[in-house]
Amino acid sequence: MILAGMAITTVAQGQAPKRTVIRAGRVLNVRTGELRANQAIVIEGDKISQISPSAEVKAAVGDTTIDLPDATLLPGLIDMHTHLTFELSSLSYEGLKISTAREALHGARNARRTLEAGFTTVRNLGAKDYADIALRDAINDGDVIGPRIVASGPAMGITGGHCDENLLPPAFHFQGGGVADGVEAVQHKVREIIKYGADVIKICATGGVLSKG
Numbered sequence: 476m477i478l479a480g481m482a483i484t485t486v487a488q489g490q491a492p493k494r495t496v497i498r499a500g501r502v503l504n505v506r507t508g509e510l511r512a513n514q515a516i517v518i519e520g521d522k523i524s525q526i527s528p529s530a531e532v533k534a535a536v537g538d539t540t541i542d543l544p545d546a547t548l549l550p551g552l553i554d555m556h557t558h559l560t561f562e563l564s565s566l567s568y569e570g571l572k573i574s575t576a577r578e579a580l581h582g583a584r585n586a587r588r589t590l591e592a593g594f595t596t597v598r599n600l601g602a603k604d605y606a607d608i609a610l611r612d613a614i615n616d617g618d619v620i621g622p623r624i625v626a627s628g629p630a631m632g633i634t635g636g637h638c639d640e641n642l643l644p645p646a647f648h649f650q651g652g653g654v655a656d657g658v659e660a661v662q663h664k665v666r667e668i669i670k671y672g673a674d675v676i677k678i679c680a681t682g683g684v685l686s687k688g
Contacts, residue, residue, distance in 0.1 A: 586621025
């Protein structure tokens with residue numbers, strides 16, 4: 476999917492386009508795996524209404540035409556496991572200096588990069604202090620550009636487990652936002668996370684790649 480260098484031509488100046496017609500060199504049919512050449516995609520409002528050979532689609536007065544003769548188009552991709560608010564450079568002790576507000580700003584930048592890479596939906600599995608839920612809501616409200624986000628809020632796990640905060644010494648009593656021990660505590664934590672807007676619950680049942688030991 477190539478977005479750069481697209482040529483946009485408005486058929487009739489001064490009129491709001493009734494439709495958008497995208498003419499592409501190739502369109503991938505993901506159901507069959509077929510790569511179709513010289514196709515036109517017709518968009519009415521926010522929905523695709525037609526995909527046909529380009530020669531069969533005529534632009535009407537008021538339409539907007541986007542010509543992408545060298546591009547291959549395909550449906551938006553879905554990433555089922557992201558951490559948009561994280562920075563790879565701050566996943567160990569460096570991360571202790573990062574505020575929730577800063578993580579949300581990281582998320583805004585990463586969300587745009589993710590969308591521009593072709594991912595139109597992501598499932599974000601774990602974020603500090605519900606930063607991913609704030610990011611999801613900002614995207615839904617049109618304040619930030621990014622993909623649709625299915626957000627989990629803080630990831631759940633046991634005391635000392637993969638999703639606890641295990642880097643500081645005991646004097647700090649620093650605990651992860653999703654820590655819960657025992658059946659009743661887990662039930663309460665799930666209800667709390669849902670209360671604050673989570674779409675899905677992430678549970679860390681075992682250790683992970685960044686766990687100590």
